[in-house]
Amino acid sequence: MATSSDNTAPDAISSPLIVVALDLGTTYSGYAFSFIDRPDEILTNGTWNSQKYHLASIKTPTCLMINKTNKDDYRFGYEAEDDYADMQTESTGEADNYFFFDRFKMELHVQKEVSEQMLLYDVKGQSLPAIEVFSTAIKALKEHLWTIHIEKNMRDIKMQDIKWVLTIPAIWSAKSKLFMRRCAEMAGIQSKRLCIALEPEAAALYCQQKQRTIDEYGAGRSIAKIGQGANYLVIDIGGGTVDIIAHKKIIHDKVEELCSASGNDCGGTRIDREFMQMIKTIVGKNVMEGLKKEYTLDYIDFIRVLEIFKRGVGNRKKATINMSIPVTALNDLCKKFGKGSFSEAVSQSDYKNDLHIKANVLQVQMTLAREKFKSITDKIVKEIENVLARIEGLTIDTFYVVGGCSESSIIQEAIKDSFKSKHIVTPEEPILAVLKGAVLFGHTPDFVTSRVTRFAYGRRIRPIFNELAHDINRKVESDGEFRCTNVFDLLMRKNTKCAVGSTQSIEYHTYEQNQAKVTVAVYVSENDSTKYVDGEGCEKLGELVVDIPNPTSERRHVHVDFYFGGTELVVTATVKGEMTPCTAQFELI
Structure with a gap:
């Protein structure tokens, strides 16, 4: 029998006790679950922590460390970051025995030929079959859930009692979806116990559930009420992609798709690429390649700093904003490739009036920082306009904006300024909207009655x-x-x-x-x-x-x-x- 989806095929999942959703994101990943008799009581891991970076978050970074000779030796998330960083600082050469993959999900969107033979390249340019990388990442999330929650607190739960839900962007190709199902199978999840949830659809279900909570209990943050027959957009702004769907609400917990999903690779990591490209323009390709391969720990730190930096841009009132940079590494590499020091390279670039170096801090003019954001806000607005054009003649008053980048004030302002007549709504915990919505989807896979x-x-x-x-x-x-x-x-x-x-x-x-x-x-x-x-x-x-x-x-x-x-x-x-x-x-x- 072929792969099954939702409850539409003869091989539908029967009598689970618990629904578990796995969200493998571009930047951050996590899982959530709830019991069949208490579907709305959704539990997550709580807080993921990094000892090295002293960070805490409600999802863990999507990075994976795999031993080159023993594929059963791997770490995921903050554990991968911490252990790989420790190995990089030691002189034992232990880090050379491992691959380190970071933010690899986007490859399934940009690659034209998705297959079991497709390769991914780690931070040092070393290759491994993509199917091994993705399946190991899914396995790591599955085993973390099993070890931390099920074995300790739910010992009566067996693998056959679980219905698994894997989240996937709606704009992905059919082949990428099939690829992810195959990866889940390799991670030890039976295909007949797995269903695929499209990320913006899951977020839509979450928003509907939050509305019910407010309607029934009068508690929580205000959220737009979508009545029967009304239309709305869900705009999922994640780390890699922006995923947009248009729905019509038919009756309670039932919607239909108005047009096929739309979107592009204009999520949060696009901003990172803009800033990294700026540094590359200043110092040259050789310096940036050297930073990744010779100063890998500094490069990983730089990526993490960028993540923190871009969150502060929208709320910054001053004319400048600071960002830590690996000055020593950049100075060494600039000298090696004839650029002088990093400071000299900046002073000779087109950005000399917008960037200033003070010790190990790069001071960035807010006008430049906002300009880098504009590269994605323009694309997001264009994608929304494309969807509205495809359903011309239908009235849509409400936009639900969710995802890891949805709380950015710059992105929110861009959407509000471009669509002044629309009600722009960001629900509680927008970064968890897809993950928690996927759990709800596992309970009610017939939420969407028709698709385009x-x-x-x-x-x-x-x-x-x-x-x-x-x-x-x-x-x-x-x-x-x-x-x-x-x-x-x-x-x-x-x-x-x-x-x-x-x-x-x-x-x-x-x-x-x-x-x-x-x-x-x-x-x-x-x-x-x-x-x-x-x-x-x-x-x-x-x-x-x-x-x-x-x-x-x-x-x-x-x-x-x-x-x-x-x-x-x-x-x-x-x-x-x-x-x-x-x-x-x-x-x-």
Whole structure:
């Protein structure tokens, strides 16, 4: 049976006692859970702490340290940062035995070819298969939950009692979603016990739940009341992406999607990249590469300092804002590559009037700091405008703004100034909106009743060759017949509104005598008019390999169901005439 999603496939999760959500974010990660009989009482780890940096946060940094020879030796989050930093300061060379990956989630958004062979590069440029990195990160979160909470406080809970929810950006490709499911399986989570939650949808459910709390108990922070029939946007501004969805509320706890999700890579780390690019412009590429590879600890510290620095920009009233910098490392590298000192490099740059160095502090003019923010606020506003244009004619009065960067006063001001007639709402704990909403989604996966397809879905077929319609170069002979290879057969058009569980049924059959397998290859395309699966804008999502019991010379038939409208495409298959369903796995290619 293929992967299942929500409760739309036959392999739905049965009788869990607890729902656990895992949120692997670009910058920060965490988990949350609640019991089936108390779904609204959502628990988290509380506070994650760093001993080295003396930091505490409600989620832990998304960084991973893996031993090069023993993959079972790994650390995640603050523990990875602390241990790797300690190794870097020692002269034993122990750090050379480890990979250190930081903020790696965005690779699944920017990479065009997502596959099990895809590589990720760590802070020193060393590579490891991405599937090992992501699966180890998921495993680390899972094991932290198990060790700290379940083994200590809930010993009666077994793995089979847990329904797992994994959060994924709605704007990710279908292939990236399938990749993450595969990573979760490698981390020890059974596919049949896992559902995928789209991050802005989870946040929408959280906002609805917070509204109910206020309505029923009159407590908490004011939040916009969305009535039946009303429309709203959820704008999830995370570390890597901005993810936007438009919903119409049908009835209590039921919504439908108005258009497919939209967004881009203009989250909080885009600001970091702007500042790092500024330093790179001043000192040159060689210095920045040297900082990462030769002064790795200083580089990691610099990234953390940037995270703290950008939080203070919006609330700063003075004309300047200070940021700690690794002066010694930068001075050494600048001299090595003929730039003099770091101070001299700054004084000779285009930023000489905006940046000043005092000891190990870089003093930045607020006008420059705000200018760096503008690079993403303009993109966020543009993405919101794009969504509103796609649903032109529908009234939307309320924007829910959530995510790790949603509390930035600069970002909030940009949205409010651009959409003055809208009610801009940031709920309690916006950084936890996705995570806690994902727990709620695990309890009510039918919250979204219909979705709009982001791609055209099709299958690969080999029809009888038609000289008027087919490319002559694709003509092949098979068992005495001429067929056309790699034809894209459209199953579902792009931008189609699909009720959850919408089904397309197709009958396949064997082409050759004694054929032992039938392969159902599924493709996604940017265009409905795609003719061939190897055409531009078309890529293979995966394939379902169906074993044919007792192959014969007679033609055998396979009934295949494609389930649309869920957070994932679900495909199931049954060989006709067999008493039991065939065993098949939807494989990422």
